[in-house]
Amino acid sequence: MKLFTLDSVCKSFAAKTGNPTRVLNDVSFDVATGETLGLVGESGSGKSTIAKCMLKLLRPDSGSVVFDGIDVPNARGAELSRFRREVQLVFQDPYGSLNPRMTAGELIAEGLLVHGLEPNGAARRRQAQHLMGLVGLDPDNIDRYPNSFSGGQRQRIAIARALACRPRLLVCDEPVAALDVSVQAQVINLLQDMRAEFDLTVVFIAHDLAVVRHLCQRIIVLHRGEIVEQGSREEIFGNPRMPYTQSLLAAVPIPDPVLAQRRRTAVQEA
Amino acid sequence: MMMQPNPAGRPAPVPGEAPLLSVDNLCVSIRVDDRSVNIVDGVSFSIRRGERVALVGESGSGKSVTARALMRLERRMKATGSIVCDGRDILKLSDGEMRRVRGGTIGMVFQDPMSFLDPLRTIGDQIAETLRIRGVSRRDAERKALHILDELKVERAAERLTAYPHEFSGGMRQRVVLAMALIGDPRLLIADEPTTALDVRVQDQVLALLDEISRSRGLSVLFITHDLGIVAGFADRVMVMYAGSVVEDGDVYSTFAAPRHPYTRGLLDAVPRIDRDSDRLASIRGTPPHVFARPQGCPFHPRCDRAFERCVIERPVLRELGGMRVACHRPEPEAAR
Numbered sequence: 001m002k003l004f005t006l007d008s009v010c011k012s013f014a015a016k017t018g019n020p021t022r023v024l025n026d027v028s029f030d031v032a033t034g035e036t037l038g039l040v041g042e043s044g045s046g047k048s049t050i051a052k053c054m055l056k057l058l059r060p061d062s063g064s065v066v067f068d069g070i071d072v073p074n075a076r077g078a079e080l081s082r083f084r085r086e087v088q089l090v091f092q093d094p095y096g097s098l099n100p101r102m103t104a105g106e107l108i109a110e111g112l113l114v115h116g117l118e119p120n121g122a123a124r125r126r127q128a129q130h131l132m133g134l135v136g137l138d139p140d141n142i143d144r145y146p147n148s149f150s151g152g153q154r155q156r157i158a159i160a161r162a163l164a165c166r167p168r169l170l171v172c173d174e175p176v177a178a179l180d181v182s183v184q185a186q187v188i189n190l191l192q193d194m195r196a197e198f199d200l201t202v203v204f205i206a207h208d209l210a211v212v213r214h215l216c217q218r219i220i221v222l223h224r225g226e227i228v229e230q231g232s233r234e235e236i237f238g239n240p241r242m243p244y245t246q247s248l249l250a251a252v253p254i255p256d257p258v259l260a261q262r263r264r265t266a267v268q269e270a
Numbered sequence: 271m272m273m274q275p276n277p278a279g280r281p282a283p284v285p286g287e288a289p290l291l292s293v294d295n296l297c298v299s300i301r302v303d304d305r306s307v308n309i310v311d312g313v314s315f316s317i318r319r320g321e322r323v324a325l326v327g328e329s330g331s332g333k334s335v336t337a338r339a340l341m342r343l344e345r346r347m348k349a350t351g352s353i354v355c356d357g358r359d360i361l362k363l364s365d366g367e368m369r370r371v372r373g374g375t376i377g378m379v380f381q382d383p384m385s386f387l388d389p390l391r392t393i394g395d396q397i398a399e400t401l402r403i404r405g406v407s408r409r410d411a412e413r414k415a416l417h418i419l420d421e422l423k424v425e426r427a428a429e430r431l432t433a434y435p436h437e438f439s440g441g442m443r444q445r446v447v448l449a450m451a452l453i454g455d456p457r458l459l460i461a462d463e464p465t466t467a468l469d470v471r472v473q474d475q476v477l478a479l480l481d482e483i484s485r486s487r488g489l490s491v492l493f494i495t496h497d498l499g500i501v502a503g504f505a506d507r508v509m510v511m512y513a514g515s516v517v518e519d520g521d522v523y524s525t526f527a528a529p530r531h532p533y534t535r536g537l538l539d540a541v542p543r544i545d546r547d548s549d550r551l552a553s554i555r556g557t558p559p560h561v562f563a564r565p566q567g568c569p570f571h572p573r574c575d576r577a578f579e580r581c582v583i584e585r586p587v588l589r590e591l592g593g594m595r596v597a598c599h600r601p602e603p604e605a606a607r
Binding site: 042043150152153180181182183184185186188189192207208209210211213214233237247248249250251252253254255256257258259260261263264 | 328329469470471473474477496497498499500501502503522523526536537538540541542543544545547548550551552553554555557558573
């Protein structure tokens with residue numbers, strides 16, 4: 001079943017001089033219920049612009065964006081409210097994306113308040129504590145502010161906050177890119193656990209292809225605002241058809257000196 | 271020790287040859303409220319001529335401070351111990367002598383080229399500057415600048431010399447910064463996360479370039495990175511830092527095949543791989559300690575599955591172990607043969 005559909009989405013931004021810059025050119029894809037879809041590409045590929053169009057943070061110039069029957073760019077009232085509840089997001093920067101003047105508990109429970117899901121303050125607090133436990137934070141720290149948490153812990157707060165409203169779709173824009181290697185693995189594992197626990201559909205945007213291979217069942221490769229190739233994990237990583245995808249994969253360093261040397265020799269001979 | 275293929279072109283150790291760089295018991299401290307805190311806490315290592323060494327660590331490990339201390343760039347911090355590069359003790363040089371070392375014996379490249387380049391001056395002017403302040407004539411310095419951009423495979427180099435930094439892409443800017451570091455013909459290049467801000471294909475190009483240049487010039491490289499993939503592809507040797515100390519130091523083949531420090535093991539297991547499927551990543555619990563709150567004993571013990579009583583009390587020293595150096599009371603087993 002299709003949960004999200006983008007059809008022929010185009011988006012341009014005004015340039016300082018000359019014609020507007022085309023950032024997305026005729027982008028169409030579906031997100032099926034229950035799948036984890038990876039959007040990969042280099043800087044300027046349009047992957048974050050797609051996320052913004054999906055989240056109604058940007059209005060496409062043309063084309064349609066539909067979530068579960070809701071016409072996203074034109075959604076209003078009750079429909080918009082449902083959209084905002086059922087689609088949640090996790091950003092890259094755990095330092096910039098949490099209001100520094102709200103406590104962990106307030107941040108996590110904010111959605112419950114905004115959407116009127118839990119009008120009782122004590123009950124909201126209990127739910128926030130429960131969520132903190134789920135994402136591996138000490139519930140005793142509920143009254144602390146974001147600045148007293150590390151980057152990885154902040155990303156756990158962001159994930160708990162996104163999960164509070166029981167969303168159906170989670171959009172993650174580079175959620176582990178700013179984290180240290182050892183902490184990155186913890187947050188990736190947490191995302192996997194939460195995906196199973198909450199039955200989530202996930203759109204995962206990243207430039208790190210190894211992380212995408214690990215997490216995503218289906219992958220869309222973007223280049224300069226267009227879809228270059230899309231396919232299952234096996235297709236994209238096992239047998240990429242497009243030269244662009246091949247060049248992207250070949251450039252990813254492998255943490256194994258023997259394989260790295262073998263690959264370098266192969267390149268030199270070619 | 272495992273027998274490993276020696277990749278073509280990499281220098282074999284010459285017995286008896288003095289290393290290019292010897293760092294002995296380097297401590298770098300900062301004063302906080304009348305107290306002195308060691309950010310780098312007794313680091314010792316050496317780099318041979320032509321050797322490429324990767325320095326790996328997470329935030330707060332002290333890897334960048336170590337690198338910057340080699341160039342005496344941390345003015346607010348106090349460095350003790352000794353740093354001998356090409357026969358001269360860096361920590362004993364006058365400021366004037368030190369200025370000649372920077373860009374002379376030691377060149378350095380940073381992560382963000384845009385904050386390193388002057389937006390109001392042409393790149394030709396900036397590349398030539400290193401030579402100009404040494405009294406080289408403008409004509410000669412510019413000729414050398416052109417030559418070095420050619421070496422770095424910058425197309426239409428002569429035209430590009432009159433361009434400004436904003437006209438360059440990220441990869442090209444990093445080449446310009448590299449040109450600035452190399453024009454003084456250094457013996458040691460310190461590269462601090464030079465490709466972290468670049469797209470993966472551009473990163474690959476810059477790494478290939480660094481590889482080629484360091485080989486052809488016989489340049490020693492200290493490459494600071496958090497990316498174990500880059501380490502595997504570029505370095506001869508890897509040093510892992512944790513909480514201000516080197517915890518493991520070995521050639522890349524042995525270290526990646528069988529790391530002896532539990533932290534190194536944990537890092538390698540925590541990285542997802544582009545070349546294979548994985549169900550679940552092994553993660554290290556907890557987070558790297560803050561500089562001002564490093565644990566007693568072995569700094570890694572609160573996160574370590576192999577820790578026992580001794581690790582809580584006594585900080586392990588870096589010692590020789592099967593051809594590597596490891597700071598651990600209970601190292602991981604040696605590789606099965």
